[in-house]
Amino acid sequence: MVHVNIFDTTLRDGEQSPGVNLNQLEKLEIARQLERFGVDIMEAGFPASSQGDFEAVRTIAQTIKNSSITGLARATKTDIDIAWDALKDAAEPRLHVFLATSPIHMQYKLLKSPEEVIQTAIDMVSYARKRFPHVEWSAEDASRSDLDFLVRIITKVIDAGATVINLPDTVGYTTPEEYGRMFRYIRENVPNIHKVALSCHCHDDLGMAVANSLAAIENGATQVEGTINGIGERAGNASLEEIAVALNIRKDKYNFTNNLVLKEIKRTSDLVSRFTGMLVPPNKAVVGKNAFAHESGIHQDGVLKNTLTYEIITPELVGVKSNDLVLGKHSGRHAFKDKIEQMGFHLLPEKLGEAFTSFKQLTDRKKEVTDEDLFTILTDIQTAVVDIKKYELVAFQVQYGSANLPTATVALTTPEGIRVETARTGSGSVEALMNTLEALIKEEIHLTDFRLSSIGQGRDALAEAHVKMTVNGSPVSGRGSAQDVLEASAKSFLNAVNRVFFTHNAVLKETAML
Numbered sequence: 437m438v439h440v441n442i443f444d445t446t447l448r449d450g451e452q453s454p455g456v457n458l459n460q461l462e463k464l465e466i467a468r469q470l471e472r473f474g475v476d477i478m479e480a481g482f483p484a485s486s487q488g489d490f491e492a493v494r495t496i497a498q499t500i501k502n503s504s505i506t507g508l509a510r511a512t513k514t515d516i517d518i519a520w521d522a523l524k525d526a527a528e529p530r531l532h533v534f535l536a537t538s539p540i541h542m543q544y545k546l547l548k549s550p551e552e553v554i555q556t557a558i559d560m561v562s563y564a565r566k567r568f569p570h571v572e573w574s575a576e577d578a579s580r581s582d583l584d585f586l587v588r589i590i591t592k593v594i595d596a597g598a599t600v601i602n603l604p605d606t607v608g609y610t611t612p613e614e615y616g617r618m619f620r621y622i623r624e625n626v627p628n629i630h631k632v633a634l635s636c637h638c639h640d641d642l643g644m645a646v647a648n649s650l651a652a653i654e655n656g657a658t659q660v661e662g663t664i665n666g667i668g669e670r671a672g673n674a675s676l677e678e679i680a681v682a683l684n685i686r687k688d689k690y691n692f693t694n695n696l697v698l699k700e701i702k703r704t705s706d707l708v709s710r711f712t713g714m715l716v717p718p719n720k721a722v723v724g725k726n727a728f729a730h731e732s733g734i735h736q737d738g739v740l741k742n743t744l745t746y747e748i749i750t751p752e753l754v755g756v757k758s759n760d761l762v763l764g765k766h767s768g769r770h771a772f773k774d775k776i777e778q779m780g781f782h783l784l785p786e787k788l789g790e791a792f793t794s795f796k797q798l799t800d801r802k803k804e805v806t807d808e809d810l811f812t813i814l815t816d817i818q819t820a821v822v823d824i825k826k827y828e829l830v831a832f833q834v835q836y837g838s839a840n841l842p843t844a845t846v847a848l849t850t851p852e853g854i855r856v857e858t859a860r861t862g863s864g865s866v867e868a869l870m871n872t873l874e875a876l877i878k879e880e881i882h883l884t885d886f887r888l889s890s891i892g893q894g895r896d897a898l899a900e901a902h903v904k905m906t907v908n909g910s911p912v913s914g915r916g917s918a919q920d921v922l923e924a925s926a927k928s929f930l931n932a933v934n935r936v937f938f939t940h941n942a943v944l945k946e947t948a949m950l
Contacts, residue, residue: 440653440683440692441476442676443635443661446708447496448479448508449673450663453714455885455904457913459938461819462711463492464499469707470664471503472780473700475676477659479532482508483522484515490522497526504528506572511535511560520567530570532602533560537589538577554589558596565597572600572635579603579610583618587625594628600659601632605648608641608671616651623656635659638674640666645674650682653692664708665716665723677701677722677754685748702755703780703811710815713902713913715889722754757807765799779807781814791817801896801919808892812900812917825851826934827877829926836865844868846926848876851937866925873929879936882906883929888921901928907936 447463447470450456458466463480470478480496481489497505505526509515511533523529535557536546542553557573564571573593575586590601603622605615619636623629636652636659638645649660666675680696705723709716718726728751751757763775772792776783783791794813799805830847842865847857856876862868866886874881885904890897900917901924912935916927 437693440694441659443477444475445479446663448481450667452669453667456712460492465818467496469704471500473704474695474697478503479506484518493522497523501527506530506532509533516564531564531568532572534574534576536576538580541577557593561593561596561598570599573598574602577606579605590626602635604637608639612647612651615648616655619652619655633658637661640671646678649674681722699755763805787817806892826937827930834865842868844872846872879907899924901925903928
């Protein structure tokens with residue numbers, strides 16, 4: 437059996453999804469979960485793109501030990517130097533450097549001749565190998581490149597020291613038959629191809645990213661790149677969870693192994709969805725809430741008699757539990773600590789105490805506490821920003837009725853520690869609340885998106901709100917959860933605003949250290 441390495445780019449390509457804005461703590465929490473999931477290679481970001489991304493990549497590189505951490509770089513010495521500074525403390529540092537090879541990209545974007553592109557690729561791979569033990573070189577837009585040109589440039593970059601060659605379908609243009617043929621052609625015509633691993637990276641613009649990735653594996657790719665939930669630029673990337681389950685369920689066809697822990701799929705999907713604010717569609721393969729639901733009478737009858745009649749994937753395979761009611765108001769600290777460790781969370785003593793307090797407060801208001809509720813509490817605690825000046829909610833009240841003008845009154849403490857309060861109206865209760873919060877905050881705010889969803893089921897389910905906005909011209913997102921939808925809305929609004937202070941403080945701290 438051939439082993440296939442899993443290259444996760446959720447924290448790089450996935451974060452490039454429109455409206456996604458992860459802070460360093462959220463990136464680190466996702467990285468820890470990806471490590472538990474068993475990914476071989478984790479692309480933590482694009483270090484040269486911003487100070488925030490540099491810091492996140494460096495922190496992940498210093499923390500994660502069971503996955504090889506990589507960062508993206510353009511084919512420039514400056515990008516490569518910055519990437520090395522971010523990744524040099526990793527257990528197994530590697531670099532991912534890319535350069536376009538399609539005629540349209542070389543002519544209109546790079547403004548370079550094919551020979552100039554080849555020389556640039558050689559020079560930058562050689563430069564990178566002076567520091568990095570592993571260098572992945574990507575032929576951007578490979579699926580629209582001339583195959584003979586790919587053979588030439590790949591041969592040269594392997595001689596220059598590349599250890600992985602990636603042939604991405606950058607714009608989601610190709611089909612499984614075409615993509616598989618490209619990999620087969622490269623294997624058969626590049627004389628030194630045996631010295632490197634071949635990697636695939638597919639986008640989903642035509643809905644074929646997973647199928648294309650599987651076709652590449654069948655034709656010699658030993659590394660597959662993708663994201664959790666298929667997030668990414670435009671229509672997204674290949675969904676790693678779908679590829680993993682396909683390789684498992686269809687072992688009769690795909691004679692390949694990998695290191696993924698399939699029971700971690702649901703938790704990984706939930707974490708990425710929560711932090712990015714990108715909700716998983718109910719009909720999403722493998723992780724959608726309808727993936728194991730059966731409404732048709734014929735289907736229900738068949739499943740009751742034998743689950744294999746209509747279920748090719750068991751919920752347990754991907755970590756979906758049929759009954760996750762585990763703790764209640766009489767549960768003690770020891771049981772709570774044991775449960776959260778089973779869920780994969782390891783909290784410092786002070787954060788454990790804070791989480792237990794939040795849990796107890798929830799049991800006073802909610803009869804049944806589920807794994808989903810605990811997951812929400814724990815991710816909030818793990819990614820809570822402390823020791824920065826920020827806006828904090830003191831109290832709020834909303835007056836609303838079918839015959840009354842909705843009015844919200846809010847009290848906040850400002851980053852300077854001053855208590856302020858005011859009231860505003862709106863066409864609805866949420867708008868009145870948002871208008872009031874905006875009036876109390878001195879930053880210039882423009883709300884662009886607002887969404888509400890429930891965590892779990894039942895009338896006492898937690899509400900979760902996600903917002904997107906610009907604060908002083910910078911795009912940010914925020915989330916908040918509470919049993920009351922208005923409280924969740926207020927928390928999400930302030931969470932987004934406070935992210936600006938977190939980012940600003942991180943930059944100031946780094947500047948002071950230099």
